[in-house]
Amino acid sequence: MGKNYEVSRHDMVPEHEVIPGEKVEELLETYEIDVRQLPKILVNDPVAKEMETEPGDVLRVVRKSPTAGVAVSYRLVIER
């Protein structure tokens, strides 16, 4: 595998983005949840690794959806 291979460039990998802390607070407030109630992603997930995320970060995932066109989801980065 070449050095410049990036999973995020693959067609099947949806758009991931780390969202800033204040946005996380906002998100948690809208859903009235604790950060641990978000869906999770492992730090060693290829995408999370590539983005150099840390446990505790929250990723915004934008997927193409056959039903909704675009579906936005959030995932909390955790250690294994």
Next chain:
Amino acid sequence: MAEPKQIGSIQFGLLSPKEIRKLAVTKIITPDTYDDDGYPIDLGLMDPKLGVIDPGLECKTCGGKPGECPGHFGKIELAAPVIHAGFARLIRKIMRATCRECGELSLTEEEKEGYREEIEKLKSLQQPIDDVRRDAFKEARKGSTCPSCGSDMSDVKFDRPTGYYVNDQKLMPTEVRDWLAKVPDEDLLVIGMNPEMARPEWMVLDVLPVPPVTMRPSITLETGQRSEDDLTHKLVDILRVNQRFQENQEAGAPQLIIEDLWELLQYHVVTFFDNHVSGIPPARHRSGRPLRTMAQRLKGKEGRFRSNLSGKRVNFSARTVISPDPNISVNEVGVPETIAKELTVTMHLTERNLEIARDTVLRGPDSHPGANYVRRADGRKQRISDKNREELAEKLEVGWQVDRHLKDGDVVLFNRQPSLHRMSIMAHEVRVLPYKTLRLNLCVCPPYNADFDGDEMNLHVPQTEEARAEAEVLMKVQNQMLSPRFGGPIIGGIHDHISGAFLLTERGSRFDRDDATELLRRAGIFELPEPEGQEDGQPYWTGGGLFSQLLPEDMDLRYTDSSGEPVIIEGGELVEGRMDDRAFGAFSGEILDALLKEYGVREARRFLDNATRVAIHAITKLGFSFGLSDEDLPDEAGTQIADVMTSADEKVENLIETYELGELDAIPGRSLEETLEMRIMQELGEARDQAGSIAEKFLGEDNSGVIMAVSGARGSMLNLTQMAASVGQQSVRGERITRGYRERTLPHFERGDLGTAAKGFVQSSYKDGLTPTEFFFHAMGGREGLVDTAVRTAQSGYMQRRLINALQDLNVKEDGTVRDTRDTIVQMIYGDDGIDPSKSDYGEAVDVERIAERVTGRSP
């Protein structure tokens, strides 16, 4: 009654010998149960301290009567400890990871601390610790010397179910226990055990808990003989061996005998817990039947969990054979009077229903809308009988309750297994009918997947106002007409409903005044529309015109029917086209779909009830039948089909010749052989299609079979072709038949014959009958189909179980998120778009075109 309490937490652990002894209300010594007078023997297996099952006796521990006393545990002090086979593997794992001398886990202090911290963290996160435990065991097993005392670590060999060997020396249970007892508490934390709740030496039993008699009741046979529960039999075995062991030990018997008895005691204790452990023969009853011990009571489909806890038998339910009734509504279910008199609904008496209740009670339990029980205000219950019904009716007061018979209009749940989707249980309104079957409208056959070849269905009567309201709003058939799978109708006309409507709305169908009146009467319409025209001075009505009377007056709709012809409805009139399965058939009805979405479920249901009744009347009036002679083809057709077959045969022969000469051109990406096969299959497929069109031509449009196929009522043109013209190629695994004997399928053919007949082409039709070789190939193809279905149902059943187990506790919250029981978000919005497919238009939230059409009044 005691206040209900909330469960704070559940802690699983092992029973320590101390706890077992504390739990026990008596020790059990004698392997006997009852004395000659039939009284339970003290210190025996039926000791009255363990609880009571015989009526009239009292529990010696709690004083309760049978049914009140929950039963109490006893204990058997084992003469020598034995391994609990359920933990045999864990014992082996621990012994392999610890030192026999000092009992410490074979890890360095740093390593231990690391694992302990990791487990602590995972537990606080409520994450599973299995991976860490596995790592700890694996690491600890690696070293060859003990890190703390330096002694050699030797491997522990394990012999199922309970044998342990170190250096080929058998370890006695006492030795195992002593080893496990040496493992320090801190080291147990490393391997994920909580020493407070589960010390490893507790996995070796010194004392055996004896289950209360209430969970192993004996039954008295008609002969007066007592028959004991399997568990009691097993306990008798244990006690006998235990006694013998003790006697031999005290008498100083040779080690060999002691070891044999020890082994035997171990066997009985193992089979007491689980009689299907691999490695030992199951303990059997005198009759040869394997005993049903602890594990067997819990495990599997017939076990406590799957058969008594996940699924229970219930009251207020009925089950019997079903049969069709085209005259009741799809919303209704026909209930036999005998069942209606058995199933009850509770009436809570108020001033407003007191008189009604009085009448009901007065009718008593035997005449139909009567009642079976009254419950006074103080809760006392009294059965209504022929003798006391008048007296009870007189006494009725506000505040009492009456269990009255099921009657017309009651809401009940109706169900057919396998309950694979939510439409397998729907709410119906009761119609009490004579005879002994449950009756349903044919339109609900598709969602239940029911037919009447002996199918049985279940009925449940909701017992509270809330349950009834919920059933009516959420589960009523008319509210289930749109499928949550694809957002279209799944309930609709079938078979003769479709044929009938098809014949009724045929172009040029005419009805006189009498017939038209009778037809519309089925839909509850008692006034005829204006006649379509006059013929011989008599007014006439067209089928289409009559059918239009069932449609809402302002309905506009266009769609294409299943033959591709346009159907146009304008202002509630069927202007053009003919009714077929695309009109109001199950899974495809366009009119039904439009009615459901634009006029509401009630209107749609009413239309369906009426349309099907009218269609059934039409088909009965016009006459419709199909028999062997409807597959007859004239000689001319026979010759034409024979010609097609001969020419197909020739073409195939030519292909084979070209192939053998090596002149066949391979299709790109295929070998020569594959090319040949494909070309032959194509040729034979065409031959059958040609035979089919010949048959179709000669059968004509008036043929009943053709009508059913074209209207989508039942069957296809392919079915007709196979019956009248030619069955066609049989296949196994998508290829022509190839297997059988060496280089040929049957000994009737030359080796290497690639011709049509030798490879499973069935030239005959079903009506003509198959030749013996054709019959054989047909059986081969048919068998594959059967096997596929059997395998598929088994696999999909298992998949269904696992999917349901995984998904059943998810629910959609008010904010649109899908969450599990811990309130963790699974989906941010249900299905990414927040749309309930059963409220959608074939999966789309809205049908913009249709709305535009209705607003502008123009079709796009």
